Amino acid sequence: MSDDLVFYTHPMSRGRIVRWMLEEVGTTYRTEIMGYGPAMKEPGYRAINPLAKVPSLVHRGVTVTETAAICAYLADAFPEAGLAPAPGDPERGAYYRWLFFGAGPVEAAVTNKALGVEVPDDPRMRAMVGYGSLAEVLDALEGAVSGREYLAGGRFSAADLYVGSHLMWGMQFGSIETRPAYEAYVARLADRPAALRARDIDDRLVAEASQG
Numbered sequence: 001m002s003d004d005l006v007f008y009t010h011p012m013s014r015g016r017i018v019r020w021m022l023e024e025v026g027t028t029y030r031t032e033i034m035g036y037g038p039a040m041k042e043p044g045y046r047a048i049n050p051l052a053k054v055p056s057l058v059h060r061g062v063t064v065t066e067t068a069a070i071c072a073y074l075a076d077a078f079p080e081a082g083l084a085p086a087p088g089d090p091e092r093g094a095y096y097r098w099l100f101f102g103a104g105p106v107e108a109a110v111t112n113k114a115l116g117v118e119v120p121d122d123p124r125m126r127a128m129v130g131y132g133s134l135a136e137v138l139d140a141l142e143g144a145v146s147g148r149e150y151l152a153g154g155r156f157s158a159a160d161l162y163v164g165s166h167l168m169w170g171m172q173f174g175s176i177e178t179r180p181a182y183e184a185y186v187a188r189l190a191d192r193p194a195a196l197r198a199r200d201i202d203d204r205l206v207a208e209a210s211q212g
Helices: 016-027 065-079 090-113 123-129 133-147 157-175 180-190 191-209
Strands: 003-007 030-033 057-061 064-065
Touching: 003 016, 003 065, 016 065, 016 191, 057 065, 064 065, 064 191, 065 090, 065 157, 090 157, 123 133, 123 180, 133 180
Parallel strands: 003 030
Antiparallel strands: 003 057, 057 064
16 A cells, blocks of 8 residues: 555544545555544644544645545545546536535534534524524535536536535434435435445444454
8 A cells, every 4th residue: 555645544434535535536545544532642643633533634745634625635636536627617616615515514504403502593693603504504505416416517526525425424314304305416426436435445444343
């Protein structure tokens, strides 16, 4: 495995999204499995990710953390994979828009719901949290994935991978309500060869860990 690209992850983490992205990119990479707890808090790993969390990526000396940032970085670092509209392409705007809509409003709204945090029904309070309400976020997301095959430029991109991952995970575990538009959208993504490879790798790692 190449030391040019090192992927720090845990198979039961958002690292599963990055694993899928790496498999889409199709380059060689080395995986470092980080255990939760003390292993992630060691000074050596904190030098890579000060928050002591996964995933993280080191590519030829460049460190990238935060899942959406890693996906965007990989799309640009490996343009031959065609995972982002080219700079100057008008669809680049939609690509950035929905990639970071997933990383911002979707993640924040869904996390708050899981924690039982309710945004008061007050326009000033909604403005403070940025995303408004979970219902508004889910409606916007439904509009984004309806009436088009992919989010940007009529072809699969890192934005679809990231947003689709949140929808798959959220609907599976009940943190995002199931809607026909979501189901139709993720059905176009879930059986991609890279998605299947990534899922197989991480599921196998989970099974091996459970066996001791």
